[in-house]
Structures are given as C-alpha cells and as structure tokens.
Amino acid sequence: MSQHRHPGVPGRAGAVPALPDLPEATVARLPEYLRALHNLADAGHETVSSEGLAGAAGVNSAKLRKDLSHLGSYGTRGVGYDVALLIDQIEFVLGLTQRRAVALVGVGNLGHALAGYAGFAGRGFRIAALFDADTSRVGEMINGLVVRHVDELPRVAAEEAISIGVIATPAPAAQAVAEQLVAVGVTSILNFAPCVLSVPDGVDVRKVDLAIELQILSFHEHRKASLTALPATGGSALTALPGGLTTPDTQEAIGT
Amino acid sequence: MSQHRHPGVPGRAGAVPALPDLPEATVARLPEYLRALHNLADAGHETVSSEGLAGAAGVNSAKLRKDLSHLGSYGTRGVGYDVALLIDQIEFVLGLTQRRAVALVGVGNLGHALAGYAGFAGRGFRIAALFDADTSRVGEMINGLVVRHVDELPRVAAEEAISIGVIATPAPAAQAVAEQLVAVGVTSILNFAPCVLSVPDGVDVRKVDLAIELQILSFHEHRKASLTALPATGGSALTALPGGLTTPDTQEAIGT
DNA sequence: AGGCGCTTGTGAAGACGTGCACAAATCGCG
DNA sequence: CGCGATTTGTGCACGTCTTCACAAGCGCCT
Ligand SMILES: NC(=O)c1ccc[n+]([C@@H]2O[C@H](COP(=O)([O-])OP(=O)(O)OC[C@H]3O[C@@H](n4cnc5c(N)ncnc54)[C@H](O)[C@@H]3O)[C@@H](O)[C@H]2O)c1
Ligand SMILES: NC(=O)c1ccc[n+]([C@@H]2O[C@H](COP(=O)([O-])OP(=O)(O)OC[C@H]3O[C@@H](n4cnc5c(N)ncnc54)[C@H](O)[C@@H]3O)[C@@H](O)[C@H]2O)c1
Numbered sequence: 001m002s003q004h005r006h007p008g009v010p011g012r013a014g015a016v017p018a019l020p021d022l023p024e025a026t027v028a029r030l031p032e033y034l035r036a037l038h039n040l041a042d043a044g045h046e047t048v049s050s051e052g053l054a055g056a057a058g059v060n061s062a063k064l065r066k067d068l069s070h071l072g073s074y075g076t077r078g079v080g081y082d083v084a085l086l087i088d089q090i091e092f093v094l095g096l097t098q099r100r101a102v103a104l105v106g107v108g109n110l111g112h113a114l115a116g117y118a119g120f121a122g123r124g125f126r127i128a129a130l131f132d133a134d135t136s137r138v139g140e141m142i143n144g145l146v147v148r149h150v151d152e153l154p155r156v157a158a159e160e161a162i163s164i165g166v167i168a169t170p171a172p173a174a175q176a177v178a179e180q181l182v183a184v185g186v187t188s189i190l191n192f193a194p195c196v197l198s199v200p201d202g203v204d205v206r207k208v209d210l211a212i213e214l215q216i217l218s219f220h221e222h223r224k225a226s227l228t229a230l231p232a233t234g235g236s237a238l239t240a241l242p243g244g245l246t247t248p249d250t251q252e253a254i255g256t
Numbered sequence: 257m258s259q260h261r262h263p264g265v266p267g268r269a270g271a272v273p274a275l276p277d278l279p280e281a282t283v284a285r286l287p288e289y290l291r292a293l294h295n296l297a298d299a300g301h302e303t304v305s306s307e308g309l310a311g312a313a314g315v316n317s318a319k320l321r322k323d324l325s326h327l328g329s330y331g332t333r334g335v336g337y338d339v340a341l342l343i344d345q346i347e348f349v350l351g352l353t354q355r356r357a358v359a360l361v362g363v364g365n366l367g368h369a370l371a372g373y374a375g376f377a378g379r380g381f382r383i384a385a386l387f388d389a390d391t392s393r394v395g396e397m398i399n400g401l402v403v404r405h406v407d408e409l410p411r412v413a414a415e416e417a418i419s420i421g422v423i424a425t426p427a428p429a430a431q432a433v434a435e436q437l438v439a440v441g442v443t444s445i446l447n448f449a450p451c452v453l454s455v456p457d458g459v460d461v462r463k464v465d466l467a468i469e470l471q472i473l474s475f476h477e478h479r480k481a482s483l484t485a486l487p488a489t490g491g492s493a494l495t496a497l498p499g500g501l502t503t504p505d506t507q508e509a510i511g512t
Numbered sequence: 513a514g515g516c517g518c519t520t521g522t523g524a525a526g527a528c529g530t531g532c533a534c535a536a537a538t539c540g541c542g
Numbered sequence: 543c544g545c546g547a548t549t550t551g552t553g554c555a556c557g558t559c560t561t562c563a564c565a566a567g568c569g570c571c572t
Contacts, residue, residue, distance in 0.1 A: 222351025
C-alpha cells in the first residue's frame, strides 16, 4: 500500500511500451471510455473530441483528458482523438489484446444468467468453463458449455489458460471456492457472494453485491424524503410529493 | 455539481434525528457493516469491538470508527458497540426501517435471476413488480409474481409505492425505460444495461456493469504479468508463470 | 504565409478520503 | 474507591482525486 514508487524507472527505452502505472480511479474509467468509443466507431465516427467522448461516457471532459494523458496522449490538438487508435491503446492497456478466459463457479440462479450472457464476447472475455458442486447439475449444457464438477478445476485450469475466476455460489461456500481458485493459479476473482474473501497477497478480488447497491440508493431516497419533508411543513407529514424537483443542492451522480 | 453547502444548517434541534449528511464513501461502506453485524448477531454476539467488526467487514478499524462516529457514536469505550443497537442505527440511516418496494423492468436472462433471488428480503427490499415489453413474456409467473406489460407501470406504481427501479433490459431500451420510471415518480435507479443514462436532477442512478469489473481485473492481470516478465528475462518472452506470487510490491484490495 | 479558431495536455488549488497515534472514557477487579 | 486494561472518538498529516484555467499545438481558410 504505502510503497514508494521507484524514483528511477521512467521511460525505460526498452522495446515494450512499459505499462505506466495508472491511478486506480483512471483504470476504473477506461472501460467506460472503451465502450463509448466502440459505440462511436460503430456510428462511423473517425475522430472524437474530449468533450464528445466525455459526454458519451458520462464524465467531465478535463478528467477524461487527464485520464488519457496518463497513457501517452494519442490526441491531436485542434482535432481530437482518433477513435480506432484510442480503442487499440485502451484495449492494450487493459490487457484485452487477446481474449481472456473466465471460469465461472456456481451455476445456480445467477450463474445461469452469466453463463448465458452473450455480451462478454464483445468486451474481451470468453467463458471457458463452468463448475458446480451439485452433482445433479454437472453435465448440464449451457450455451454450448458443459457444467463440470468443481473437483475438475485443476485439470481444466491447466488446459484452458484461466485468467479470471467468477464466484456465484452461496456465501458460505465462497471462501472455499476462492481458495480452490487460488490453488490452481487464478490471481483475479470477481465475487458475487455477499461476503468478504481473504486471499493471499498478489490476488485481486472485486466484489459485486446487488443488495449493497440497493441499500446505497435507499439511503439517498431516505435523505431526499427527509429533506423535502422537514423544511416544508413542521416535519410530521411524510406525504411524498413526486412532482417538484427537490432542492437544487445535493446533486446526483453518486459514487461510481 | 459545484454547489457550496450552506454554512449555517447544522444540528437543527428539531424532533427528528436530522440525518447527518455522511461522506459518500461512508455511505458505501455502511451496508458492508450491516451485513457483518447481522452475521455477528446470528452468531450470538451482543457486542463487538471496532477491531472485530472491521475485520468482519474487511476494512481498517480506524476507518470504521470514523464512519460510525459520523452517525452519532453509539459505542462504549472500553467495551465496543452494541450489535443490536448498531444494526438499528444503520438500518435507520439507510432508510431500511420499512421494506422498500423495487420494480424490475426487463425479465430476460438476468432479470429472471434477480426476480428469483430470495436474498433481497433479508436485506430490506421486496420485489414488488416485474415488467417486460415482450408480450410473450407477459403473464409468466416468477416466484409468485406475474410479469406485467411495461405499459402498466403507471398504474402499478401508484398501487405499490415503488421506491427503486431496476433496469435489466438491453442497452438500447434502457434510456427509454429510465424515462418511463422517472415519469411515474421513481427517483432511484439501478441500471444493469451497459450504457449511460441521462436523468433529471434529483434522480440517483447507480450502474452495475459486469464487463467493466472483468476489464478492471484484466488490467491488473496484465500489469502483474508485465511486472513479472520484464525484470526476469529481457522482456520478450511472455510465458505466464503461474506459481510464485508476484512482487510483494503493488498490493491488492483494489477500489471497492 | 499568416492568422484564427479549436482542442489537447497540464500546473495548481482545492476537495475528499485514509490511517496513525493518542487523549478521553468506561469497565472490572482488587 | 482507585487503578489498570481496554477501546472509542478524533486531530492531524498525508495521499489521491477532481476541477479550473490556460498555454501550447494543430489545421484550415484566406
Ligand atoms: N440471483 C441473484 O440475482 C443474486 C443477486 C444478488 C446476489 N446473489 C448472490 O450470488 C450467489 C449465487 O446466487 P444464486 O441465486 O445463483 O444461488 P443458487 O443457490 O441458485 O446457486 C448457487 C449454486 O452454487 C452451487 N454451489 C454451492 N456450493 C458450491 C461449491 N462449494 N462449489 C461449487 N458450486 C457450489 C450450488 O450447487 C448452486 O448451483 C449467492 O451468493 C447470492 O447471494 C445472487
Ligand atoms: N445476463 C447477464 O449475465 C448480463 C451480464 C452483464 C450485463 N447484462 C446486461 O443486462 C441487460 C439484460 O441482459 P439479459 O441477458 O437479461 O438480456 P435479455 O435479452 O435476456 O433480456 C432483456 C429483456 O428485456 C426486455 N425488454 C426489451 N426492451 C424492453 C423495454 N423497452 N421495456 C421493457 N422490457 C424490455 C426483453 O423483452 C427481454 O425480456 C442487458 O443490458 C445486458 O447487457 C446482462
């Protein structure tokens, strides 16, 4: 965490472009830009200004320019950015030049939806294997893939070069599954189970918890309600007034 | 956006506890604490120290204490926090004292999984209505709820007091659905479609894009690979070495 | 060739979030 | 009743992120 960055590892005039270490906030936005760029490319645009791309990605244009400047500035002043070139750049930085293989563990309610989702292919990923512990599910075919028993993970991980593991099991099983994934060499995990995973250093975990998203929205609903209620009447009547916009203070577009 | 906050709207000694306006980062962590607290309560704990709760929620204990201090400090020095009391406090602040009604629009692949998920009830939410535009899906029963045509949204929104709208339609339909939701008074939206929504001020949107999560993980995979490859050999051979943990530099636990 | 309008890239300032370290408060026990 | 062990709440310093504002660069038009 509090590691100093080496004072003398700048350009490194070697052959490889030498990944600049981007701010984490920038990394989280690059995929957004990439999606917007693909839309623009499909619409026939060859170049785009920072203002235009920022609008399409839903961010401030200064922020976008600073983000892009971190990865080497492929824009032209007075003109904008070359869409195709920028797509290549971002895809390279994100490591999407070859399609990454994803292993999905837990083919239940949610796992089925993920396994059947066609949209991942266009974003750089290939669901390479499905696993479950329930023997009655093993053997089922989903979208051309067979569900295998989780015990086969080591063998399959060796065959396919698994890059990312996705956990969609119930929470009590998630920690054990994470350990199995780490044991076969997986160093990136996307966790849908509502629990914290502990993993060794060097393993990245990202978590998606839909209930948490709803609860954050609930907080803002609660706050909006208490703001409109109090200044108007004495504070007791809680009749929702779904017409007038609330205070122009307290803007939206909350933490992304 | 760049709204100043009024310099003189502090305690407001009114009857209502007067929601403190929490830092957004704190709001995003409260649900995590809440989940951990429920686990502790189920395990029979009556009190918990900041250290213990922080461990269960996967955060720094100082951060946890500061977060909790923002909502009024219900801890006892030398002892810790009363689990049941803290649960009540957080649920109140998050607006979960009464179960919030959620409307789900788009009952396809993903929408089915969400509609069938039993876990929302325990986290303060009730899926109150399902909508789809495909007439061949309308009428289908999922988990005791009937799928209605999206045209019925105004009528149903009036009956059930819809608090949050969830969009699980394809991206091209999402903006139109968002506008329909806003039109019936919904001011909080959770969007699963990979696109930006533009909504009026006063409406909160949160977005869940699974492909983005994978792409962020992909970036870190890419970086880890280029870090292990370069210092070892000259820099050309890119054979993945899935054994030794990478550099103890560049710690994990990336942006939550 | 020169000037003009447009757009990028970035310095600087401010807002925000984090984590250490410690004083203040509380409990239990002798 | 007092003392020590324990744990909260927070002041402070530091790092990260955001946003403004503008100089530098580019292309086009005359
Ligand atoms: N379905 C949703 O919409 C939704 C929403 C939010 C969160 N989640 C979370 O996602 C996870 C999955 O939800 P779900 O609705 O698909 O649950 P589910 O019960 O339908 O599916 C879980 C699957 O995991 C399998 N499994 C259990 N233990 C396993 C193990 N050790 N190894 C491999 N597979 C194992 C089960 O056999 C089952 O097929 C849960 O943690 C849930 O809380 C789901
Ligand atoms: N399935 C996944 O795992 C997954 C993963 C990531 C993202 N997503 C995104 O989630 C969204 C839904 O994915 P899906 O796989 O369920 O797609 P899907 O095509 O299976 O389902 C979409 C549903 O929305 C309905 N619909 C279309 N237009 C509508 C409208 N105007 N009003 C109401 N309903 C409408 C369709 O009839 C269909 O039932 C997509 O935007 C997708 O990109 C899904």
